[in-house]
Amino acid sequence: MIHSNPSSKIYLDIVEKLRNMIEADGLLPGDRIPSERELAERLNVGRSSVREALRALELLGLIETRRGEGTFIKDFQEHRLVELLGAFFLQNPQIQSNLLETKYLIEMDCIRTIIAYCSEADLDILLKWAAQSGFDDESFFQKIAELNRNKLLERIWRIINSYAKASYAPAQAIPLEGYINLIQALKERNENKARSIYYHSIRKLSTDT
Amino acid sequence: MIHSNPSSKIYLDIVEKLRNMIEADGLLPGDRIPSERELAERLNVGRSSVREALRALELLGLIETRRGEGTFIKDFQEHRLVELLGAFFLQNPQIQSNLLETKYLIEMDCIRTIIAYCSEADLDILLKWAAQSGFDDESFFQKIAELNRNKLLERIWRIINSYAKASYAPAQAIPLEGYINLIQALKERNENKARSIYYHSIRKLSTDT
DNA sequence: CGCAAAAAGTGGTCTGACCACGATGCCTTT
């Protein structure tokens, strides 16, 4: 149960301890974490090791540092580094195909949970939003992910969407009608219809899955 | 177009330059990159800044360092972003409650892709494995996740499973028959049947989703 | 020629020193 594997690297320990600290203190996005020097002292490590951990977390987009002010917990939703990562493994076509397929699977999962649990009122709001505004595919499915009451699924979608966005060109033209029809199917709680619309009208795939 | 923003942080510049270097030199997973000291000299920066960049990339799983040997490019398949983000936001209690539901959704997604793409031979192997050996629910669905050819989905399942395992008591007694029936449904490429077996016989849920 | 010891190279860590920047508070000026 005790950490500090003798062979492990200090900065990884610090990442772990920061995670526990954030959890224990109930820190939220925007909150400040102790200064580098204070962390070094409290954890009995060098400041450079603390910095290695913080820089890694910063690159991940989990924290944000402001010179002269301090280090703050960031809202997880906006990691920009995904573009960077995308650039790093853009070369791997295997992952690419998995990315889109997984994104579609998750989106269908969101649709399923919406059909099972979403209130009629929320669907009406969504319908109104879709009917009136110019919107793109991403913002539509962001709404879908949010409407699904499963926060974990929503977060998974966000991450995968960020990756996909970084790796693929934005979607083609948007046939507004397809999205409206999809919402209609949601309101009818008709999963098969929703699935068909999603795969054929929106994603333009011949096969399902 | 040229980088080296005066205001940006050195370690970010280094990350960018490393990326360019890897691309320009056509370095592949397993290849070695220059030593920290050499990078520091070539880029005219301090070694600690180089280390901050390397540690960040290491935490991302893009590189691997071996003491005494050097730093190597890692197979991008193994990037750890998902794990890390998972470790950070799965602590949210709200999300905890979504764990099981999401696990089930992902498992059904695996089942769908298996139905769509898995070879008969692989299913026979799975059937044989299930028929002869004592196995538990976790190892069965691990096979399912592996059989699904989507590596990203498999990875997501592993993460969620490990967290679910930590949060919930292990599954109840295992009705071997259900799993066999499920495999049978897979072989018949009958999604509805598989789904029904999964939710009712295996997960014992009244409702779907 | 073979093998063990020495040397060189590499990542891991710590310390101390500056710099640049933001926030704070004291002090002068009005």
Next chain:
DNA sequence: AAAGGCATCGTGGTCAGACCACTTTTTGCG
């Protein structure tokens, strides 16, 4: 007393140098 300006302090950003632990390479002895 209030308003503005300046010194100070705390913060992250960076660098240099020093060890340590470990691996690889070279050296040199038998």
